[in-house]
Amino acid sequence: MTQKLAAGLIIYRKLAESIEYLLLQTSYSENHWTPPKGHLDEGEDYLTAAVRETEEEAGLKEDLDYTFLSKTFSIECNYVIKGKEPKKVLYWIAKMLNPNTEIKLSHEHINYKWLKLSDACEITKYDEMKCVLNRADTFIINNMKN
Ligand SMILES: Nc1ncnc2c1ncn2[C@@H]1O[C@H](COP(=O)(O)OP(=O)(O)OP(=O)(O)OP(=O)(O)OC[C@H]2O[C@@H](n3cnc4c(N)ncnc43)[C@H](O)[C@@H]2O)[C@@H](O)[C@H]1O
Numbered sequence: 001m002t003q004k005l006a007a008g009l010i011i012y013r014k015l016a017e018s019i020e021y022l023l024l025q026t027s028y029s030e031n032h033w034t035p036p037k038g039h040l041d042e043g044e045d046y047l048t049a050a051v052r053e054t055e056e057e058a059g060l061k062e063d064l065d066y067t068f069l070s071k072t073f074s075i076e077c078n079y080v081i082k083g084k085e086p087k088k089v090l091y092w093i094a095k096m097l098n099p100n101t102e103i104k105l106s107h108e109h110i111n112y113k114w115l116k117l118s119d120a121c122e123i124t125k126y127d128e129m130k131c132v133l134n135r136a137d138t139f140i141i142n143n144m145k146n
Pocket residue numbers: 006026028029030032034037038039078079080081082087108126127128129
């Protein structure tokens with residue numbers, strides 16, 4: 001079976017005492033929570049798709065610090081949808097330049113939340129997603145300058 005390919009961004013914001021991650025709740029399926037992400041358009045590379053989908057789904061583009069994108073660090077997430085369709089998602093990490101910038105949802109999502117790592121892991125029911133969030137958190141802490 002053909003593998004579905006998708007890409008997205010793990011977006012975080014730094015507050016005085018904590019780091020929070022942006023998760024969006026889908027308006028379809030099980031209304032699951034996911035970072036902004038989506039399928040690759042024909043001929044599109046993963047990174048371009050990640051940035052495009054984030055703008056489409058959260059209204060964020062110029063509002064992000066993309067420093068970590070240039071470090072070629074990405075996190076691969078593999079799973080099988082409903083036991084049938086294999087899917088590979090590549091995530092990059094981006095930081096909110098202003099933690100209070102408004103999130104503008106598209107019709108694909110009904111809600112969003114900024115969550116600390118433990119809460120983000122709790123709300124996403126999938127182990128693969130928890131693993132991605134934990135790896136992102138470790139990378140951010142190890143590479144954070146301010
Ligand atoms: N059921 C549905 N009804 C109506 N429209 C739908 C639909 N599913 C998708 N769409 C449409 O497809 C578009 C989304 O396309 P895109 O926006 O391009 O792609 P995506 O975020 O990768 O899609 P999706 O939300 O389906 O992916 P995920 O892997 O998280 O999730 C895909 C499935 O895998 C499950 N899943 C997520 N992570 C998993 C994991 N780690 N293990 C097992 N299953 C997992 C999710 O619960 C979900 O069921 C939307 O416009 C929407 O309208």
